[in-house]
Amino acid sequence: MKESKLLLIPGPSPVVDRVLEALAQPTVSHISPEMEKELSGALENLKKIVFTSSGQPFIIAGAGTLAMEIALLNITAESDRVLVVSQGYFGNRMAEICEAFEIKHGVLQSQWGKVVTPDELKAELKKHKYEVIVCTHVDTATGACAPVREYAEVIHQQAPEALFVVDGVCATGGIEERLDDWGIDVILTAAQKCFGAPPGLAIDIFSKRAMEKRKKLARVKAYYADILRWLPVMENPNRYFSTPSVNEIRAFYEATRLVLEEGLEKRFERHERFASAIRSGLRSLGFSTYTDETCLAATLSVIRYPEGLDDQTFRKKLSDNGVVVAGGLGPTTGQVFRFGHMGNLTREQIIFAFDAIEKTLISLGYEFSLGDGVETVRSLLIR
Numbered sequence: 001m002k003e004s005k006l007l008l009i010p011g012p013s014p015v016v017d018r019v020l021e022a023l024a025q026p027t028v029s030h031i032s033p034e035m036e037k038e039l040s041g042a043l044e045n046l047k048k049i050v051f052t053s054s055g056q057p058f059i060i061a062g063a064g065t066l067a068m069e070i071a072l073l074n075i076t077a078e079s080d081r082v083l084v085v086s087q088g089y090f091g092n093r094m095a096e097i098c099e100a101f102e103i104k105h106g107v108l109q110s111q112w113g114k115v116v117t118p119d120e121l122k123a124e125l126k127k128h129k130y131e132v133i134v135c136t137h138v139d140t141a142t143g144a145c146a147p148v149r150e151y152a153e154v155i156h157q158q159a160p161e162a163l164f165v166v167d168g169v170c171a172t173g174g175i176e177e178r179l180d181d182w183g184i185d186v187i188l189t190a191a192q193k194c195f196g197a198p199p200g201l202a203i204d205i206f207s208k209r210a211m212e213k214r215k216k217l218a219r220v221k222a223y224y225a226d227i228l229r230w231l232p233v234m235e236n237p238n239r240y241f242s243t244p245s246v247n248e249i250r251a252f253y254e255a256t257r258l259v260l261e262e263g264l265e266k267r268f269e270r271h272e273r274f275a276s277a278i279r280s281g282l283r284s285l286g287f288s289t290y291t292d293e294t295c296l297a298a299t300l301s302v303i304r305y306p307e308g309l310d311d312q313t314f315r316k317k318l319s320d321n322g323v324v325v326a327g328g329l330g331p332t333t334g335q336v337f338r339f340g341h342m343g344n345l346t347r348e349q350i351i352f353a354f355d356a357i358e359k360t361l362i363s364l365g366y367e368f369s370l371g372d373g374v375e376t377v378r379s380l381l382i383r
C-alpha cells in the first residue's frame with residue numbers, strides 16, 4: 001500500500017490494510033454468493049454492534065446525510081411533529097432536512113460545546129407533543145457527547161408513543177449504543193468513522209416499532225431512501241432494487257469483523273482511554289479543550305489553541321509533518337482544531353502524531369517543554 005499522511009480528522013478515519021484489501025477484491029455481481037455472504041454478514045454484525053436481536057439493519061450506498069434522511073422520512077407521518085435535540089452543526093442539519101421535506105419540527109438547542117440536559121428535554125416534552133425525537137450522539141463540530149441513554153429514559157416516561165432516533169455517525173462502533181435495552185427506534189450512522197471503513201455507505205438500524213410505523217405509513221417522501229424498497233434486498237441479497245456498492249460492502253463487512261474481533265467492551269474502553277490520553281498530552285503542551293468537561297466525546301477532541309498559534313499555519317505545518325487534523329466548523333472556525341481518534345487508531349499512531357505536533361510547534365517558535373506531549377501520551381498508553 002502507498003504511504004500516506006496519518007488522517008486524524010473526525011472522519012473519514014484511517015482505514016487499515018485488511019479493510020483496504022477487502023475493498024480491492026474483484027467487483028462481483030450484487031447477486032453473487034460472495035455478496036450474499038458479505039452483505040448478510042455485515043447486517044448480522046451490525047445487529048451485534050448496536051445490541052439488537054429484533055432490529056432491522058439497512059446498508060445503502062450513500063453517506064451519513066442519506067442515513068439521516070432515511071431515518072426521518074420513513075417514520076414521519078404528514079401530521080407528525082419532530083423534535084430535533086441539537087448540540088450544534090449536525091443537529092442543525094437534521095432541522096434543515098425537516099425544512100427541505102416540509103416536516104413540522106421544533107428545535108431544542110444547547111449552547112455550542114455543551115449538550116441539552118435530560119431535564120431540559122423533559123421540560124420540553126411536558127410542554128409540547130412530538131411523535132419523533134431526534135438527537136445527535138456526538139456532534140462532530142463541537143465534540144459534545146449527548147447522554148443518549150438518559151434521553152431515552154426521559155422519552156419513555158414523558159412521550160412513550162414517540163419514536164427516538166439517534167444520529168450515531170460519530171459514535172456507533174466506538175461508543176456504546178444499545179438499541180433494544182435503551183429503547184432506541186432508529187440508529188443512523190455511516191461507514192467512515194468509528195467502523196474504520198472507507199466512506200460511501202449510509203447505515204440505519206430500525207427497531208421493530210419503527211418498522212411497524214413505516215409499514216403503517218401509506219406513503220413517504222422518498223424513493224431511493226424508502227426502506228420498504230430495500231427491505232427485500234436486506235432480507236435476501238439475491239434480490240435487486242438498486243445496484244449496491246459491492247466493493248464498499250466487502251470492505252465494510254471486514255471492518256465490522258474487526259470491530260467484533262476486538263470486542264465491543266474493549267473497543268469502547270479503548271476509545272475512552274485514547275481520548276483521555278490525547279487530551280492530557282495536548283494540555284501538557286498548552287492546548288485546552290473547547291468542549292465542556294461534562295460531555296467530552298471519546299471519538300474526537302475539539303482543541304483550542306494557546307496564545308500565539310495561528311490555526312491555518314499550525315495545520316499546514318502539521319500536515320507537512322505527516323499528520324492531518326481538521327479545522328473548526330461554523331463559529332469555531334480559526335479558533336480550534338479537531339482531532340479525530342476513532343476507529344482502529346493505534347498507540348503507535350498517537351505517539352507519531354504527538355511527535356509531529358511537537359516538531360510543528362518547534363518550527364513555529366512556540367515555547368514549550370520538549371517531549372512533554374510525547375511522554376504524556378506514551379506513559380498513559382503503556383497499558
Ligand SMILES: Cc1ncc(COP(=O)(O)O)c(C=O)c1O
Nearest residue numbers: 063064065090138140169170190
Ligand atoms: C454526527 C454527524 N451526523 C451526520 C454527518 C453527515 O455525514 P456525511 O458527511 O457522511 O454525510 C456527520 C458527518 O461528519 C456527522 O458527524
